[in-house]
Amino acid sequence: MSVLGALYRGESPVDFPSLWRRAVIVSTVAVLVGLASFGVRGLNLGLDFEGGTSFEVRSPGTSVAEARQVMERLDAADARIQIVDGEVLLIRSDVQDPTRATEIRDVLAAELGPVEAFEQVGPTWGDEVTDKAVRALLVFFIVVALYITVRLEWKMAVGAMVAVAHDIVLSVGVYSILQFEITPATVIAFLTIMGYSLYDTIVVYDKVREIVGRLGATDRYTYTELMNLSLNRVAMRSINTSVTSAIPVVSMLLIGSLAMGATTLREFAVALLVGIFVGSYSSLFLASTIVAGLKEREERWRLVFQKVRSRGLVDGPTRVIGRQEAAVSDTRAAPRSSPTGGPAKRRPTIAAPGAGGAPPRPRKKKR
């Protein structure tokens, strides 16, 4: 809570770079688990993708809920049940095995009424639809990567694409591990997650760009330190947005599925919820790591790093850039402080030689 409070007050309490290594390990493990599950267990594709069996039962007056209870006892609760012309139940289940289908038919006939039609049905979401969606996705990746390259830079495009791919793999992985049924709505949820993650990442990157633009030319901070400042400054936004996005979904999860017994919404909500948090996590931890890693290799930032290190300021945790420095609005106009002036506020725990006794620079009143 104190970290949140500090974030709320606009301080920079979190040392993001120190968490990056852990984040990369956690993400890599999670992605591997997701991929492994996808490879071994695969996905539980529903009626729409694989087809199944359709039953038409003449049973006037039977409600969908009653029919669903019967199907539940047959271990096929995820069947799609519709009422046709007010008196026929149209039940479509993803059961494909003919013997099981026959069993179900017999039970339905015994419990609900005469089964008028009973046949195999094909998928409504055919291979053609999937092919088109996959192609669209590939084009999407290319175009968005180009867009980010143009508006921001290619290193950020790389980071964003990795983050989005990471989120998709994790979300699909959750479906594979828990063997939730994939429906067209699930696919939409995945796309939603993708869009959300991308949006979030771009907001974070734009903050980085702004901060680096303001403070980068001073050559007093390494890219990682500037990234840390940006992340601290954008963290509250990420948290707030995740919370406001997650509230309706949690509400759907709790009220929709627990209180009112609507099981169809549950899996959908779980996917969205996982996606929202993973999306925020990946933009703060993963997308930033990749960009910082790539940028620190650049000639310019290597020089800055060496310069800063030669002053003995780099060992230990990332320096926290104080409010006054961060408030510099235009690097060229910013007055260079005296050579002995401490470039940054440091945590009380680090004793950095050479800069410890420097008096704080006077707070600027106006730009």
Place this chain on the structure above:
Amino acid sequence: MPRRQLVFLIGIVILTVAASVMTVVWRNEPLLGLDLQGGVSVRLVAVGPADEEMLDQAVEIIRDRVDGLGVAEPEISRTENGVMVSLPGVDDQERALSLVGTTAELRFRPVCRVYSARGASRPASGVVSAIPASCEAVATGEVVPAVGPAGVTLPEDDRPGDFVVLGLRGDEGGRRYLLGPSLLTGEAVSDADALFIDYQWQVGLELHEGAVGIDGFNAIAALCFSGSPACPRSEGVTNGRLAIVLDGQVVTAPSIRAPEFRRDAILISGGFEKIEADDVSLALRYGALPVELEPENIRLVSATIGEDSLRAGVVSGLIGLLLVAVFIVGYYRILGLVALASLAVSGALLWSIIAHLGTQSGLALTLAGVTGMVVAIGVSVDSNVVYFEHLKEDVRDGRTARSSVDRAFPIAFSTIVKADTASLISAGLLWYLTVGAVRGFALYLGLATILDLVATYFFMGPMIRLLSTTRWFAEHPERFGLPSSGAVSATAGSLRRAGA
């Protein structure tokens, strides 16, 4: 500056109110999708034997056709001996039938007259006097073909026995043909192939034996070759022309160069590209579908998502929205109220557009669409959050609240535009490149994103700028969820002491 802001603000509020009033007055309501409200289901049974592959092909063709009409989001699946098509809404039975039943036919119609490109206003203007008998019946005004606003016969009036005016496929707004009654249907065709003969792509046509086949075709060929009244010569052409019509569009209209043909030796040439020749032969071979399908029954079906789920979804959605409102107002105070008002503006506009499209163009609102909108709400809220956090940051950096407002908006808006552009790109690509449910999602995502930009730029920004000119704003920043300047220096001071 404030004056421009005021104009924006008043403009957007008037627009929103007007749109909402229109929606209510016109009784526009969103058309709920098949999953949310049910619709009609047409069961089509294959006439004659059909294997799985043919039925799958039929499913694809029907899907393309239904998609081509709008975003109705049909559910189309193969059954054991046919295809099942479900469309949302209950008033559409005839449309559903006409879509998948009657248009599946290929027709051979004689060409009475060709209207070149635009310009030719009313057909049947009585100019063509030399045409006797059947085509003359139109020319003299004895028979007037039913013509829609675009100058062509509407699909529902396109009956085999009538005179019709149809456009050329892939040439919208271009050439139109005045065509006589259908003389032969696709049933006559046994096979067709694209062939490369005489250094050009042609279509080789093979017909069945008998009246519905080569004999019927030769009867027409004789008429057209001689330029008889039923199939007249047009200027500059020595023979009459026979149009091959598919789905209410002329695929090609070759002149008939011989009075009689052999069953397996008919060639259609027309300077085709390979792909055109392929298209024409495909159309000839399959009619429209690889198998002929006959509607067996049309039935009303209830929603696929149970009513219980639907109610739960709506209730939980509303509660969720309420909680979001509480959170936003609790956190950002008056700024939060502005955010909610901004959300209301974009929400009302979105609703108006969806209701209008639903009523006018059969745009269906499915669960996928609802999801797209929920995400969009999250994104809309975020646009506000991005700006507010920027404001806070600037105030903490020592600016006055008022100067922060002027400075932060352009920066925050640029971030919002960048992120929203990425959303729009994905929405656009998904719309163009996919079919079915994904398309519906893309449309709603795109719409809501655009409205988010509109509401942010024309409502939220100006509103806060106006508020910032009040004394109240300067004196009580905490009521706006902003740190007061005192708090800033205290924080900075404590940091400094700790660091020293």
